[in-house]
Amino acid sequence: MEHRTLLSPSDRRNTGVKIFMVLAVTVMVICAAVMVVPFLWMVATSLAPAQALFSWPPKWFYGTLDFSSYKIAWLHVPFATYIFNSVIYCTGVVAGQLVLSSLAAYAFAKLRPPLGKFLLILFLSTLMIPAESLLIPLYLVMKEFPAASLPHTNLISTYWGLILPTVVSAFNILIMKSFFERLPDDLIDAARLDGCSEWMIFRRIVLPVSAPIFTVLGIFSFITTWNSFFWPLIVLNDPKLYTLMLGVNKMVEAGEPWNVVMAVVTLTTLPTIFIYLAFHKYIVRGVVFTGMQG
Amino acid sequence: MPAPRRKRLPTDFFDRLLSNQTDDQMNDLLSSLVDEQIAPTPEAVPEESPRLSSPVAAAKKYAKEFHRDKIEDSIVTRDEALDDFSGPSGESGGDIIPRSARMAAAGVVMPPVVEPKPAWEEASPQVPAEPAGAGWKQTGVSRLVEQAGAALPGADFTVPEELLQDIPSDQVLEASRPEVPVVDWTAALSVPEVPRTPVPEPVRSSEPVRSPEPAGVPGVPAAPVPAMPTAVAALPPTHEELRRQRRSVRWQRPPLRKPKMPKLAVPTPPITFKPPKDKIDLGFSLDRLMKTRVRRASKAALLFLLPAFLGFSLFSWYPMIKGFIISLYNYAPLGTSTFVGFANYARAFHDEVFWSTLMHAGGFCILALGLGFWLPILLSILLNELRWGKGALKFLFFLPFLMPTVPAAILWKWLFDQGFGLVNALISLLGGNPHIGWLTSPQLALLSVVLLYIWKNTGWAILIYSAALASIDETLYEEAELDGAGIWGKIRHITLPSIRAVTGVMFLITVINTLQIFTEVFILTNGGPMNATEVIATYIYKQAFFYMDIGYASALSFVLLLMLLVITVFRLRRLGPEGD
Numbered sequence: 067m068e069h070r071t072l073l074s075p076s077d078r079r080n081t082g083v084k085i086f087m088v089l090a091v092t093v094m095v096i097c098a099a100v101m102v103v104p105f106l107w108m109v110a111t112s113l114a115p116a117q118a119l120f121s122w123p124p125k126w127f128y129g130t131l132d133f134s135s136y137k138i139a140w141l142h143v144p145f146a147t148y149i150f151n152s153v154i155y156c157t158g159v160v161a162g163q164l165v166l167s168s169l170a171a172y173a174f175a176k177l178r179p180p181l182g183k184f185l186l187i188l189f190l191s192t193l194m195i196p197a198e199s200l201l202i203p204l205y206l207v208m209k210e211f212p213a214a215s216l217p218h219t220n221l222i223s224t225y226w227g228l229i230l231p232t233v234v235s236a237f238n239i240l241i242m243k244s245f246f247e248r249l250p251d252d253l254i255d256a257a258r259l260d261g262c263s264e265w266m267i268f269r270r271i272v273l274p275v276s277a278p279i280f281t282v283l284g285i286f287s288f289i290t291t292w293n294s295f296f297w298p299l300i301v302l303n304d305p306k307l308y309t310l311m312l313g314v315n316k317m318v319e320a321g322e323p324w325n326v327v328m329a330v331v332t333l334t335t336l337p338t339i340f341i342y343l344a345f346h347k348y349i350v351r352g353v354v355f356t357g358m359q360g
Numbered sequence: 361m362p363a364p365r366r367k368r369l370p371t372d373f374f375d376r377l378l379s380n381q382t383d384d385q386m387n388d389l390l391s392s393l394v395d396e397q398i399a400p401t402p403e404a405v406p407e408e409s410p411r412l413s414s415p416v417a418a419a420k421k422y423a424k425e426f427h428r429d430k431i432e433d434s435i436v437t438r439d440e441a442l443d444d445f446s447g448p449s450g451e452s453g454g455d456i457i458p459r460s461a462r463m464a465a466a467g468v469v470m471p472p473v474v475e476p477k478p479a480w481e482e483a484s485p486q487v488p489a490e491p492a493g494a495g496w497k498q499t500g501v502s503r504l505v506e507q508a509g510a511a512l513p514g515a516d517f518t519v520p521e522e523l524l525q526d527i528p529s530d531q532v533l534e535a536s537r538p539e540v541p542v543v544d545w546t547a548a549l550s551v552p553e554v555p556r557t558p559v560p561e562p563v564r565s566s567e568p569v570r571s572p573e574p575a576g577v578p579g580v581p582a583a584p585v586p587a588m589p590t591a592v593a594a595l596p597p598t599h600e601e602l603r604r605q606r607r608s609v610r611w612q613r614p615p616l617r618k619p620k621m622p623k624l625a626v627p628t629p630p631i632t633f634k635p636p637k638d639k640i641d642l643g644f645s646l647d648r649l650m651k652t653r654v655r656r657a658s659k660a661a662l663l664f665l666l667p668a669f670l671g672f673s674l675f676s677w678y679p680m681i682k683g684f685i686i687s688l689y690n691y692a693p694l695g696t697s698t699f700v701g702f703a704n705y706a707r708a709f710h711d712e713v714f715w716s717t718l719m720h721a722g723g724f725c726i727l728a729l730g731l732g733f734w735l736p737i738l739l740s741i742l743l744n745e746l747r748w749g750k751g752a753l754k755f756l757f758f759l760p761f762l763m764p765t766v767p768a769a770i771l772w773k774w775l776f777d778q779g780f781g782l783v784n785a786l787i788s789l790l791g792g793n794p795h796i797g798w799l800t801s802p803q804l805a806l807l808s809v810v811l812l813y814i815w816k817n818t819g820w821a822i823l824i825y826s827a828a829l830a831s832i833d834e835t836l837y838e839e840a841e842l843d844g845a846g847i848w849g850k851i852r853h854i855t856l857p858s859i860r861a862v863t864g865v866m867f868l869i870t871v872i873n874t875l876q877i878f879t880e881v882f883i884l885t886n887g888g889p890m891n892a893t894e895v896i897a898t899y900i901y902k903q904a905f906f907y908m909d910i911g912y913a914s915a916l917s918f919v920l921l922l923m924l925l926v927i928t929v930f931r932l933r934r935l936g937p938e939g940d
Contacts, residue, residue: 070834071744072850074841083847090742097739098756101815105759107782108771122794124785170668178654179661189668192676194928198876198897199921202904202913203683204675212674234671258653264660293764295879296897300905311766315883318770328774331767342762353761353820354827 108335112136112328119324135329142322143330147306148313155228155298155309156291160284162233167283168276171242172268176254186243193236198296204231205300223303232291238283245279246272285345286352289338310334680921683914691911704915713891714916717899723806724813724895725874732814733870736821737863741855743822744829754826758819765816769883772812773799776884802892805885809893812880817873821866828862829855872927876920896920 077083106126111119115132118125139145173179174186208227210218221227249272257267298312308316314334318327342349597605687704689697708714739757743750760768775782776798788794798808836854845853856863878897881887887894887902896916904913 070837071829072741072837072855073745073847074837077847087745091746094739094742094746094753097735098753101760101819102756103782104771104775104815105763107775111774120780122780122785123788124780124782166668166671169664173661173664177657177661177664179658179665182661185665185669189672192672194925195676195680196872196876196921196924196928198878198900199917199924200676200679200683202900202910202917203679203686205904206686206910207674207679207682213678231675234668234675236672239668255650258657259649264657264664268664293766295766295882299882300901311764314770315766318773318883324774324777324780327770331770334767335763338762338764339759350823353823 105335108328108332111325112332114325116323116325132325135323135325136333138322138326139329139333142326143313143317145310145333148308148310151307152292152310154225156288158225158229159232159291160288162229163235163238163287164280164284166233167235167238167242168273168280169268171239172246172272174239175243175246176249176251176272177264189239190236192234193240201297201300204297207231208301222301223307225307227301228298228307228309232294232297235287238287241283242276242279245276249275282348282352285341285348289341289349292338683921684918686911687915687918689911691909691914693908693910697911700911704912705919707912708915708919713894714899716891717894717896720806720893721875721877721895724810724877725871727807727810728813728874729867729870731810732818733867735814736818736825737859739818740822740825740829741851743826754819754822757822760816760818761820763816765879766883768816769812769880772808772815773884776808799885800889802889805889805893809877809880809884812884813874813877816880817870824862824866825859828859832858868927868930872924875924875927 073083078087110126112135113131113133114128115130116135118128170189174182179185205222207213208221208231211221211227212218221230253271254267257271262270293311295311295315298309299315302308302312305313305316311334314330317330322330686697688699688701690700690703691697743753746753763771778784778795778797778800781798783798784794784796787796796804798804832855836858837850840850840854876897877895878901881893881895881898882901885893887898897920900913900916900920903909903916
């Protein structure tokens with residue numbers, strides 16, 4: 067027996083409901099088409115010959131598939147560099163976030179630090195600060211890191227400046243804390259009696275059992291970081307350090323023809339869809355989880 | 361009444377009665393008692409002892425001893441006590457039906473059980489009042505004896521002593537069980553009411569006044585009336601009062617119910633396993649060891665927290681404070697900054713462009729909510745009704761969310777292209793104006809960005825609403841159908857209220873996201889045409905990095921922070937305690 071929904075079996079036999087459902091399916095298919103047609107148009111444009119772009123009315127198919135735009139895109143846009151930068155950026159952020167958040171969350175959940183309650187509130191209150199409003203001051207901080215009165219360096223346009231401000235995440239701490247709280251205390255006490263140091267307990271006992279939460283949060287923050295645009299735009303001046311999103315935007319600003327641009331866009335979009343298909347379950351869970359949590 | 365013929369019960373009477381016999385066997389037993397004409401007891405029972413007091417007193421004594429034994433053993437667990445109580449022999453552990461009821465069910469015709477004496481008789485000194493034994497007459501051995509007596513009209517039994525020595529523990533427990541407490545209705549009722557007639561009676565005395573014996577209840581001793589604090593004398597009871605009193609003394613059969621746990625003097629200890637710490641010689645104190653380890657852990661916790669603490673202070677708290685301080689300066693990156701107080705904020709207050717960015721952000725928010733808020737709710741409710749193709753449709757809806765914002769915005773820039781864009785091509789197919797400047801006309805530009813936003817985020821919202829819909833209890837729908845709700849009624853009264861919490865959160869998320877929107881606007885229009893789509897974040901960016909007015913940009917950032925802070929606090933409060 068399937069989980070029943072709003073419509074009861076007798077509702078479903080009703081003629082009016084049947085007609086309504088047909089209409090509803092039509093509406094949904096139209097909506098889905100609206101969602102998908104831009105993607106098809108993107109691919110169609112990227113495969114169209116350059117001279118066909120300025121014909122009216124535009125056509126979906128111009129007789130031949132022209133892959134030259136992809137070739138131009140690959141040659142003009144240093145994809146390898148951008149993707150390399152993006153991967154470094156994402157890896158650094160994900161690693162930093164997971165390490166910092168898991169350590170802090172474990173301490174809050176199981177170790178009873180002095181002033182723990184106060185520190186937790188202090189950490190979680192950063193959830194209320196919108197990221198966008200901190201970017202300008204962060205830029206100034208990164209320019210003279212850590213502070214102007216101390217010996218400082220300029221982290222603008224470096225990987226450090228790119229990665230460091232994003233490695234703290236109160237949200238991850240919140241979720242990991244609720245995960246660690248569900249681990250049994252006996253496990254940790256037993257290890258304590260056996261003479262494990264706290265670090266060893268964390269490393270050898272807690273980490274192995276928390277793989278699922280690390281996976282979900284890791285994938286999720288990887289995608290968020292991969293898509294992020296504002297902070298790289300502010301902090302990076304050197305085209306050699308551009309992340310993929312920034313590089314794509316710069317290339318469009320440079321005024322390439324639309325078929326090349328669409329080729330670039332397609333190449334940028336495809337990996338994320340593959341990643342989604344590969345980690346489908348985790349991503350959906352993460353999206354629902356974060357959405358539910360706010 | 362003729363002199364009662366006393367009969368001696370067979371010694372195994374109780375054993376047979378209490379052993380787990382079938383109703384037919386019980387019936388046979390009772391009728392055999394009648395048929396065999398049990399021989400009268402040779403010895404005379406002293407007349408002064410009340411008919412039932414001695415066996416029951418013995419039973420109670422036995423019960424007390426039994427309890428003491430139990431206490432001394434002190435290993436009675438709850439289950440054992442239940443076993444003891446629930447049945448005569450182990451095999452019918454769950455039998456809780458009183459024997460009298462079973463007899464009645466088997467068709468043994470019995471005159472009604474001897475009525476319990478009303479409260480005033482109970483309180484009379486004929487039977488020594490026992491604190492916990494208010495209901496003992498109705499229980500245990502005595503009841504059995506009464507029943508047997510009632511089954512053999514005219515007969516009167518005494519219970520031989522040897523039987524009482526051997527009363528099974530369960531019966532004793534039952535005998536000692538306090539039953540439904542007998543309410544002393546006369547005492548409860550005799551609280552005099554305020555006299556209805558306002559005419560003051562002559563003052564008699566301030567001593568406790570006894571109400572005259574009610575005429576309708578002969579033999580009822582006058583109930584003590586509490587002393588009246590005032591000088592108003594108690595009136596003789598009215599007719600209505602008397603009737604109520606008479607009605608109230610009528611005996612009410614205690615309801616058949618599952619017998620309660622017999623109260624043991626010592627509560628059964630909770631079954632917990634405590635490791636015998638002090639008995640095993642470990643060579644050290646386990647307690648102290650644990651304590652030191654925990655203390656060590658809480659010290660280690662500080663080390664665990666240190667990186668996150670540094671991170672938060674360097675990248676959240678410090679920038680916030682620094683941003684506020686810089687917003688008070690006319691900041692010059694290279695030269696010397698001058699302190700200007702709140703001049704930057706005052707400038708923002710008089711800045712028409714800043715006000716227009718607020719207007720645009722608000723308009724964006726309203727458009728996004730008006731056009732895009734109900735859409736995912738509707739679509740997810742419809743999607744939930746589909747039997748097949750649900751997953752595929754959901755994936756198609758979700759595709760735009762998977763696309764990173766930058767390529768999505770670039771793609772829509774091409775779709776909205778005035779000369780050769782797909783949107784205009786479709787409009788011309790439908791016979792409209794083929795050259796609408798979606799991104800170049802100030803009236804439409806904001807709407808275009810909103811369309812991109814809705815396109816990108818609907819799938820995400822559908823995913824969340826679907827999860828919320830899947831968690832609705834299906835029995836709610838069934839109950840609503842039983843109550844005659846139609847489809848619309850079910851949606852209105854069950855579906856929407858069930859996902860209300862999620863809708864509220866989504867509403868606030870949309871507000872927050874649209875107020876700080878940057879990337880979409882930056883790529884699609886960059887604030888143009890003629891500032892028509894300038895939003896707060898793009899304006900801050902321009903102030904900081906085009907006009908190099910970092911002090912002013914910091915002030916604007918701080919205003920944005922305060923605005924969003926208010927909304928976020930509201931959101932956290934809506935989320936409730938589980939929000940943090």
